Amino acid sequence: MRNLFAPFRGFIAVFYKEVLHMRRDSMAIMFALIVPIGEMIILGAAVDTNVRQVKTVVYDQSGILEGTASVPGSSESRAFLDRFRNSDTFRIYKFVHSEKELNEEMIAGRARVGVEIPIDFDRDLLAHRSAQIMVMVDGSESAVAGQALNVATAIGLDESLRRMLPASTAAAIEVRPKVMFNPDSRSPNFFLPGLIAVMLLMITTMLTAFSVVREKERGTLEQLMVTPIKPLGLMMGKMMPYFVLALVELTLLLTFMRYLFSVAISGSVILLVLLSLSYLFVNLALGMLISVKANSQAEAMQSSMGILLPSIFLSGYVFPRDNMPAIFYGLSHLVPATYMIDTFRGVILRGAGFFQLWENAAVLFVMGVVVLLLAARQFGKMVV
Amino acid sequence: MSAIVTKDLTRRFGDFTAVDHVSFNVEKGEVFGLLGPNGSGKTTIIKMLTGILALSEGDAFVDGLDVRKDPEEVRLRIGYMSQKFSLYDDLTVLENLRFYGRVYGLQGRLLEEKIAKTIDRNALQPYTDRLAARLSGGWKQRLALGCAMLHDPKIMFLDEPTAGIDPVARRRLWDLLFDLSGQGITFFVTTHYMDEAERCSHLAYVYYGKLIADGTPDSLRELPEASPAGTHRFEISTREVTSALRKARALPYLKSATIFGRAIHALVDDHVTSDQIVADLAAKGVQVEEIRPLVADLEDVFVELTVRRQREIGEAVGA
Ligand SMILES: Nc1ncnc2c1ncn2[C@@H]1O[C@H](COP(=O)(O)OP(=O)(O)OP(=O)(O)O)[C@@H](O)[C@H]1O
Ligand SMILES: [Mg+2]
Numbered sequence: 066m067r068n069l070f071a072p073f074r075g076f077i078a079v080f081y082k083e084v085l086h087m088r089r090d091s092m093a094i095m096f097a098l099i100v101p102i103g104e105m106i107i108l109g110a111a112v113d114t115n116v117r118q119v120k121t122v123v124y125d126q127s128g129i130l131e132g133t134a135s136v137p138g139s140s141e142s143r144a145f146l147d148r149f150r151n152s153d154t155f156r157i158y159k160f161v162h163s164e165k166e167l168n169e170e171m172i173a174g175r176a177r178v179g180v181e182i183p184i185d186f187d188r189d190l191l192a193h194r195s196a197q198i199m200v201m202v203d204g205s206e207s208a209v210a211g212q213a214l215n216v217a218t219a220i221g222l223d224e225s226l227r228r229m230l231p232a233s234t235a236a237a238i239e240v241r242p243k244v245m246f247n248p249d250s251r252s253p254n255f256f257l258p259g260l261i262a263v264m265l266l267m268i269t270t271m272l273t274a275f276s277v278v279r280e281k282e283r284g285t286l287e288q289l290m291v292t293p294i295k296p297l298g299l300m301m302g303k304m305m306p307y308f309v310l311a312l313v314e315l316t317l318l319l320t321f322m323r324y325l326f327s328v329a330i331s332g333s334v335i336l337l338v339l340l341s342l343s344y345l346f347v348n349l350a351l352g353m354l355i356s357v358k359a360n361s362q363a364e365a366m367q368s369s370m371g372i373l374l375p376s377i378f379l380s381g382y383v384f385p386r387d388n389m390p391a392i393f394y395g396l397s398h399l400v401p402a403t404y405m406i407d408t409f410r411g412v413i414l415r416g417a418g419f420f421q422l423w424e425n426a427a428v429l430f431v432m433g434v435v436v437l438l439l440a441a442r443q444f445g446k447m448v449v
Numbered sequence: 450m451s452a453i454v455t456k457d458l459t460r461r462f463g464d465f466t467a468v469d470h471v472s473f474n475v476e477k478g479e480v481f482g483l484l485g486p487n488g489s490g491k492t493t494i495i496k497m498l499t500g501i502l503a504l505s506e507g508d509a510f511v512d513g514l515d516v517r518k519d520p521e522e523v524r525l526r527i528g529y530m531s532q533k534f535s536l537y538d539d540l541t542v543l544e545n546l547r548f549y550g551r552v553y554g555l556q557g558r559l560l561e562e563k564i565a566k567t568i569d570r571n572a573l574q575p576y577t578d579r580l581a582a583r584l585s586g587g588w589k590q591r592l593a594l595g596c597a598m599l600h601d602p603k604i605m606f607l608d609e610p611t612a613g614i615d616p617v618a619r620r621r622l623w624d625l626l627f628d629l630s631g632q633g634i635t636f637f638v639t640t641h642y643m644d645e646a647e648r649c650s651h652l653a654y655v656y657y658g659k660l661i662a663d664g665t666p667d668s669l670r671e672l673p674e675a676s677p678a679g680t681h682r683f684e685i686s687t688r689e690v691t692s693a694l695r696k697a698r699a700l701p702y703l704k705s706a707t708i709f710g711r712a713i714h715a716l717v718d719d720h721v722t723s724d725q726i727v728a729d730l731a732a733k734g735v736q737v738e739e740i741r742p743l744v745a746d747l748e749d750v751f752v753e754l755t756v757r758r759q760r761e762i763g764e765a766v767g768a
Contacts, residue, residue: 075552078550081548086537086539089539089540287535288529288531290501291499292552293552294552
């Protein structure tokens with residue numbers, strides 16, 4: 066029994082000490098707890114990747130000859146523009162009276178979409194000639210541009226079909242889309258589970274990354290090196306309080322996600338927390354590895370950033386992994402957040418259970434053990 | 450069995466040899482003082498003996514254990530107080546002590562007993578709940594010593610324990626060291642203070658990584674290199690010490706001269722009298738205020754050894 070615990074000598078001592086450090090530095094701890102919640106509130110409220118209510122300017126020339134100056138356009142063009150409005154994609158905020166004005170609105174960035182309806186729009190329609198409409202899209206925001214083009218084209222096509230087919234006939238094929246798991250395509254449902262994973266990563270690696278390096282700078286690490294303390298004991302003792310802190314943070318974030326942003330958790334919350342444990346473990350171990358390698362707090366900070374960025378971009382948090390070039394897709398397997406985000410989305414959105422997700426947790430656990438052993442080895446190398 | 454034995458202890462950093470084949474023995478219960486100018490390798494020697502730095506060459510035994518083979522066991526038997534007192538500033542005195550006690554596996558009643566003993570020994574009672582950051586230098590040093598000795602080590606390594614603390618605290622620390630060494634604890638201490646060196650029972654002097662003197666303070670004072678046969682010393686007080694030193698060095702019978710405060714310590718041939726020196730200096734325009742014969746003190750010895758060494762190195766480079 067004694068020998069089993071020998072590699073962890075010093076664990077208890079370090080654990081108590083770290084808890085004291087945390088209590089003395091309660092500001093930093095509060096900060097660590099509050100920042101992620103702030104991020105969640107900002108992201109949950111502000112980021113909506115679904116393209117809605119794109120600012121649209123219209124230059125409607127049709128009906129000018131009819132001379133109804135009070136309302137622009139003809140009855141045909143107004144009916145058509147209503148379809149634009151009803152699509153939810155476009156928000157017509159202004160009618161202009163010249164092509165120049167239309168251009169100005171676009172160049173100034175006030176409008177993302179400009180619609181120009183020619184003077185003979187209604188007459189062409191009535192005469193069963195092809196009536197033309199110009200839709201200008203600001204390409205500088207590609208997601209918006211793509212969506213706006215698709216919807217505008219679809220409206221045009223639909224309107225054409227409606228006019229071409231006799232009223233009684235049905236379309237030959239009707240596609241009825243059904244979005245599973247996130248039926249309203251709400252952005253918070255997609256983003257917040259990923260955000261939780263990234264925020265947990267941030268606070269755990271950062272806080273631990275500073276912990277050993279701070280002792281190097283103070284000189285207390287040298288003092289510890291002449292005591293019988295073991296690297297694993299020291300590192301686990303330092304990780305444990307942050308582990309608890311991260312669990313508290315996870316609970317807070319899940320609560321905010323559920324009740325402030327109404328993201329329902331389809332699966333088991335307990336399973337979710339259990340599957341997160343190995344993720345917290347990897348991140349803490351990574352923080353340790355950084356800390357043992359770094360010679361200054363600044364260096365530790367940089368390395369933490371170096372871990373954070375790939376975790377954001379490769380994990381599928383922002384960009385879907387399925388669309389990644391093969392090399393990045395391969396690399397994404399090395400990023401712990403990839404597995405955690407998959408697990409989070411699985412449990413929260415798809416209601417997945419243990420048997421669908423245990424592999425993620427297992428991979429993370431193995432990663433954690435490897436990283437921790439690397440850190441311990443690095444620690445041993447400090448006697449040079 | 451000696452408390453510490455080194456044989457050709459050597460440490461290199463790249464091409465640079467910080468400690469060069471240093472051999473010495475420290476007996477149990479001794480207060481061993483290691484002296485030497487800045488950068489001469491004192492800290493490096495301590496770090497090798499305490500297992501923080503690996504040896505490049507040679508052997509070292511602490512309490513009979515080979516530090517290369519048995520560093521774990523060595524750690525249990527030694528205490529170390531580093532050059533900067535390594536305390537946790539945001540922990541109180543008591544919390545610092547508890548931490549180091551637990552590190553050595555102490556717990557429960559035993560831990561509290563040892564802490565009580567340490568607090569008592571170092572008179573830390575009034576400060577137990579004060580943050581270490583708020584302690585003054587002398588108290589920090591007492592706490593650091595307490596932390597390093599909580600586990601009753603047999604051998605203590607103290608790296609410049611009195612740097613930057615006031616004379617009273619220094620005196621008190623040394624009284625404590627002697628008290629403890631009387632109880633059989635061996636102390637390995639580095640210092641730059643001669644009065645501290647005088648109190649050591651065993652001294653060694655390192656210069657640029659080489660051990661150039663080793664013995665009791667008395668035996669060092671009588672070293673022939675420091676006080677060569679056919680010479681004696683004078684302390685010459687004068688106003689303009691710097692210009693006086695330059696002029697004195699021109700005297701043919703003067704072996705060496707150094708400034709100590711407002712006086713010059715001069716080593717001269719046996720036959721030269723104080724009157725002759727006063728007369729010769731007066732001829733060069735130096736007014737001697739007081740001159741008296743001097744027994745070599747340790748500082749003279751170390752300065753002499755250093756100067757000779759520098760000359761040897763200079764000759765080796767010149768040749
Ligand atoms: N890790 C290291 N890498 C390179 N050189 C080192 C290292 N540690 C010490 N040195 C060099 O070794 C020499 C001896 O240093 P050491 O600290 O042992 O001297 P010291 O006698 O303790 O000096 P001081 O009285 O200033 O404390 C110095 O020249 C120092 O620059
Ligand atoms: Mg030193």
